[in-house]
Structure formats: C-alpha cells, structure tokens
Amino acid sequence: xxxxxxxxxxxxxxxxxxxxxxxxxxxxxxxxxxxxxxxxxxxxxxxxxxxxxxxxxxxxxxxxxxxxxxxxxxxxxxxxxxxxxxxxxxxxxxxxxxxxxxxxxxxxxxxxxxxxxxxxxxxxxxxxxxxxxxxxxxxxxxxxxxxxxxxxxxxxxxxxxxxxxxxxxxxxxxxxxxxxxxxxxxxxxxxxxxxxxxxxxxxxxxxxxxxxxxxxxxxxxxxxxxxxxxxxxxxxxxxxxxxxxxxxxxxxxxxxxxxxxxxxxxxxxxxxxxxxxxxxxxxxxxxxxxxxxxxxxxxxxxxxxxxxxxxxxxxxxxxxxxxxxxxxxxxxxxxxxxxxxxxxxxxxxxxxxx
Ligand code: KG4
Ligand code: ZN
Numbered sequence: 001x002x003x004x005x006x007x008x009x010x011x012x013x014x015x016x017x018x019x020x021x022x023x024x025x026x027x028x029x030x031x032x033x034x035x036x037x038x039x040x041x042x043x044x045x046x047x048x049x050x051x052x053x054x055x056x057x058x059x060x061x062x063x064x065x066x067x068x069x070x071x072x073x074x075x076x077x078x079x080x081x082x083x084x085x086x087x088x089x090x091x092x093x094x095x096x097x098x099x100x101x102x103x104x105x106x107x108x109x110x111x112x113x114x115x116x117x118x119x120x121x122x123x124x125x126x127x128x129x130x131x132x133x134x135x136x137x138x139x140x141x142x143x144x145x146x147x148x149x150x151x152x153x154x155x156x157x158x159x160x161x162x163x164x165x166x167x168x169x170x171x172x173x174x175x176x177x178x179x180x181x182x183x184x185x186x187x188x189x190x191x192x193x194x195x196x197x198x199x200x201x202x203x204x205x206x207x208x209x210x211x212x213x214x215x216x217x218x219x220x221x222x223x224x225x226x227x228x229x230x231x232x233x234x235x236x237x238x239x240x241x242x243x244x245x246x247x248x249x250x251x252x253x254x255x256x257x258x259x260x261x262x263x264x265x266x267x268x269x270x271x272x273x274x275x276x277x278x279x280x281x282x283x284x285x286x287x288x289x290x291x292x293x294x295x296x297x298x299x300x301x302x303x304x305x306x307x308x309x310x311x312x313x314x315x316x317x318x319x320x321x322x323x324x325x326x327x328x329x330x331x332x333x334x335x336x337x338x339x340x341x342x343x344x345x346x347x348x349x350x351x352x353x354x
C-alpha cells in the first residue's frame with residue numbers, strides 16, 4: 001500500500017493595491033498553481049484614471065469570489081494553505097485595506113502566518129518568477145501607474161531605493177497623455193498602438209534629467225509639452241495657428257511622447273547599472289509591457305553585456321503571482337502581526353512589522 005502524500009505547504013497571495021483584485025496559490029518551488037485577476041478598468045475608464053472610492057467598493061465585491069476561484073483553480077484545499085501573503089504597501093489606502101482585511105481573517109482562521117509584501121518589490125519579483133531561478137543581486141526598474149523607481153536589489157528581501165520620480169510616474173504620464181489625446185484609460189496600451197503609425201521624430205519633446213547624473217525621473221514637463229502641442233501654448237504672443245488634430249498628428253504626438261519616455265527610462269537604467277555595478281537588470285510594472293521599451297532595453301543589455309529579465313506581459317500589470325515574494329519572507333520567518341495596518345506611502349526599507 002502506498003504511503004499517503006504529506007500535506008503540501010502552499011502560499012496564498014492576495015493583491016488589491018490599486019484597481020486589480022487578484023489572488024494566487026504558489027508552491028515552495030515558486031510554481032504558480034493559480035493566478036486569478038479581476039480588473040476594474042471598465043469602472044474607471046470614463047474618469048480617465050482610477051477613482052479610489054470606486055476601486056475599494058469593487059475590491060469589496062470581488063475579493064472573496066477571486067480568492068475562492070484561485071483556490072478552486074489550484075486544486076488546493078484551505079488546509080494546505082500554510083501562509084497568507086498580501087500587498088500592504090504602497091497603494092490606495094481603501095484598496096489595500098480590503099486585501100489586508102481578507103488576508104488577516106484567513107490567517108487568523110487558518111492559524112497561519114501573515115506576510116506583508118511590498119507591491120513595488122513584488123513587481124520586480126515577477127522577474128524571478130519568470131526566470132524560474134534566483135536572480136538576485138540585481139539592479140531593478142519598476143515602471144507602473146503609480147511609480148517609476150530604480151533599485152539596487154541586494155537580495156529578494158533587501159531592495160534599496162536609489163531613485164524615483166519627482167512628479168508623475170511613467171504610467172501616469174501615459175494615462176494623462178492618453179486623456180489629452182482623447183483616448184481611454186488605461187492609456188499605455190492605446191498610446192503604444194497608435195504610436196505604431198506615427199513618426200517618433202515629429203515632435204521634440206523634453207527628456208528631463210536624461211543628461212544629468214542623478215537617478216531621478218520627472219515626466220510632468222513632458223506631459224505639459226504634449227498638452228501645448230495639442231491645444232497651443234497659453235498666453236503665447238503671436239500664437240501660431242495649430243494644425244487640426246488629424247489621426248496622423250495624434251499618432252505623431254503619441255510616437256514622439258513614447259520615444260521621449262523610453263529614452264529617459266533606458267538612459268536611467270544605464271546610469272543605474274554603472275552606479276550599482278550589477279550584471280543583471282530586472283524590469284517590471286505595467287509600462288514594462290510596452291514593446292518599444294522592451295526592445296530598447298534589450299539593446300542596452302547587449303551593449304553592456306548584462307543579463308536582462310523583463311517580466312512577461314501577464315506579470316507586468318498587477319497580479320498576485322508576483323506575491324510569491326511572500327515565500328522569501330516565509331522562509332526567513334519575517335512574519336507580520338495580525339494588528340498591522342496598511343502603509344499607503346512608499347517605504348524605502350521593509351517595514352519593521354515583526
Ligand atoms: O503595474 P500596473 O498594472 O499598476 C500599478 O501598480 O500602477 O501599471 C499600470 C500602468 C498604467 O499606467 C498603464 O497605462 C501602463 O501601466 N501600461 C502601459 C502599457 N500597458 C500598461 N504603458 C505603456 N505601454 C503599455 N503597453
Ligand atoms: Zn503595480
């Protein structure tokens with residue numbers, strides 16, 4: 001008679017930091033048994049961006065069905081869940097609270113540890129998931145709707161933030177420029193699509209800090225330059241009469257904007273690699289789904305002879321599989337107390353939560 005299999009130790013990861021409600025079940029080999037993502041794009045589309053109150057209400061409605069579906073798809077029973085990981089920072093406070101409350105409740109009822117995951121660091125951990133092996137230490141770029149951050153990733157649990165944006169995030173710039181051009185939310189994929197038929201040299205938009213020796217971004221000037229290209233410069237004397245916004249002019253503006261953002265992102269990765277001396281570059285976050293950015297990063301990597309790991313597209317935008325970072329915390333017993341709170345602002349170091 002064959003011995004019964006020992007019970008599996010599985011991680012349940014929950015993500016609700018912005019406008020995606022997600023849950024995943026991951027085994028100790030970082031194998032993703034299920035990854036369920038319920039997006040809310042249709043609810044925010046007409047506002048041109050995420051409305052926090054709408055987001056938290058939608059998370060409330062979706063969180064239990066999403067967790068349920070993730071468990072069903074994984075074939076796991078609740079008794080096999082050995083720990084619950086949840087994105088607790090950074091993000092929208094109301095959205096984070098829904099995920100954390102669900103995670104705390106499950107941890108309490110199942111009597112398993114709670115693991116607090118940094119959402120931005122999890123975006124980089126998506127690269128480790130894609131590689132299927134250890135990828136640390138490495139340099140890291142996260143470009144999402146809320147963040148444009150440069151890291152020295154010393155280990156899977158030691159991420160030093162070396163640079164960020166002084167105003168808009170890269171994804172936010174894509175979304176705002178899309179709004180100026182009359183496109184829907186989220187703007188990134190739509191800008192990428194229409195930019196394909198535009199001339200990236202038609203407009204010379206600013207590349208802020210590109211030449212400066214500093215690991216910072218600023219995209220608000222670029223966004224304003226696009227606004228003026230579309231609507232004209234306010235108060236300018238002898239204001240030229242702007243040509244009408246034909247589909248070609250829209251495509252040229254989109255392509256020129258995209259080229260400017262990408263040149264800056266790639267330029268700062270180059271500086272980051274020099275500063276850190278790392279031989280691996282990890283890139284994650286929603287904007288990393290952009291094809292031109294992926295191509296330009298590949299060129300940089302071959303020029304510098306470094307290893308480049310960009311998260312696969314399904315792991316670029318928010319998902320819970322990247323919450324597999326929780327396994328690193330679990331293995332190091334970096335547990336969080338059940339009375340912990342969400343930390344909506346970005347924290348540079350891991351929160352001292354236990
Ligand atoms: O990481 P993410 O799903 O959510 C946040 O944590 O913010 O990133 C969403 C952002 C949005 O701003 C969206 O416009 C942008 O990623 N994005 C893209 C592309 N796909 C998504 N930006 C440029 N090109 C894309 N293909
Ligand atoms: Zn994100």
